[in-house]
Amino acid sequence: MAKQNGFFSTRLIAWYLKNKRDLPWRKTKEPYKIWLSEIILQQTRVLQGMPYYISFTSKYPTVHQLAAAKEEEVLKLWQGLGYYSRARNLHFTSKIVANELNGVFPQTYAELKKLKGVGDYTASAIASICFDKPTAVVDGNVYRVLSRVFNVALPINTGKGITYFKGLAQELIDHGQPGTYNQAVMEFGARYCVPQNPDCAHCIFNDKCEAFKKNKVSQLPVKLKTLKTKKRYFNYLVVVSEDGKTLLEQRKGKGIWQNLYQFPLVEASKDISEKQLIGTDGFKGFAETVSVKVITKHNDTPIVHKLSHQHLHTTFWIVETTALGEMGVPVSTVGTYPVPVLVSKFLDGFRLKIE
DNA sequence: AATTCGGGGAC
DNA sequence: GTCCCAGAATT
Known part of the structure; x- marks a missing residue:
């Protein structure tokens, strides 16, 4: 027999049943809703993801309605949550399940993992919660709890x-109630064994926790540090035409915000003046298609929008032009397009000025 | 094995 | 400023 680790799942589940939060996705075992909740919660706090779960399940009660939606509509509902590939993959997979799997989700880890956007964690979560399969999840909470209780300093x-x-998580899982066990570890990590200043004195594991015994809780888990962020310099050309229209472009190819919309963008290697902007190739190309009358800098100092690996120093330029006709979209409809938060925050402030 | 992909909250 | 969050896909 291996190590005597039975205490772990036993205490954990007892704690969970007493302390768990009343979350909407805990009222169901429907694979569609569990899948949806797990995608939304990837790298996302429960409080941030909750309203999105509500709006998605409300607008798309089953996988069939989601599959019937247009991608742009899904992206619009996802707007503000970040990591937009999740939304694109969510929609793609909904069509696979609805149209090729007759609306029925796979029941095993291996089959679930074949779905786009479903990795190790999500496949384990769905298999255990919906189908009682003993597949242990490993998310940020699990790393923290296990590294501390068993004093594991591997990065x-x-x-x-x-x-x-x-492997450790898989050894520890309760085979009788794997879904409950998985959710218990995560809830315990999220609510008790927190990153900063956990209340170890009153912890259910304070007689067993190896990191607590050795006073190493604050040093675990170990994570190798990553590289620093890069700076980029964005100049958005906010066209306001004589016929009340503006220009939007959809971001294609690789990089951030794929398939979201934005104003015509001139990227530079540093903050630039109006004179420098006009001299860029990007602006010259832009000026070939529209007739520029007046340019006004909207924000005096660049807005710094922070992403995980880059800081976007952004200037919005209001560009008054002659009529755009069919080229443009009515300014009043801009709010219906999925846009990055950077653009949506600008719109919030800009509408007040022009209306 | 490393990098990339968002945005918000806690400190 | 730093770190983290119910990770996955790509290179």
Whole structure:
């Protein structure tokens, strides 16, 4: 027999049943809703994801309605949540399930993982919660709880660490109630064994926790640090035409905000003046298609929009032009397009000025 | 194995 | 400023 780790799941589940939050996705075992909730919650706090779960389940009660929607509509509902590939993959997979799988989700880890946007974590979560399969999840909470209770200092962002924690989690899972166990570890990590200043003195594991015994809780889990962020310089050309229209472009190809909309963009290598802007190739190309009358800088100092790996120093330029005709979209409809938060925040302030 | 992909909250 | 969040896909 291996290590005596039965205490772990036993205490954890007892704690969970007493302390768990009343969350909407805990009222169901429908694979569609569990899948939806797990995609929304990837790298996302419960409080941030909650309103999106409500609006998605309300607008698309089953996978069939989601599959019947247009991608742009899905992106619009996802707007503000970030990591937009999740929304694109969500929609793609909904069409697979609705049209090729007769609306029925796979029941095993291996089959679930074949779905786009469903990785190790999500496949384990759905298999355990919906179908009682003993597949252990490993998310940020699990890394933290296990690294502390068992004093494991392997970095969680290396292959060795990932493999080790996955194996440890799999050893610990309760085969009788795997879904409850998985949710219990995550809830415990999110609500009690928190990153900063956990209340170890009153913890259910304070007689077992190896990190607590050795006073190493604050040093775990170990995570190798990543590189610093890069700066980019965005100049958005906010066209306001004589016929009340503006120009929007959809971002294509690779990079951030794929398939979302934005104003025509001139990217530079530093903050630039109006004179410098007019001299860029990007602006010259733009000026070939529209007749520019007046340019006004909207924000005096660049707005710094922070993403995980880049800081976007952004200037919005109001560009008055002659009539755009069929080229433009009515300014009043801009709010119906999915746009990055950077653009949506600008619109919030800009509408007040022009109306 | 490393990098990329958002946005918000806690400190 | 830093770190983290119910991770996955790509290179």
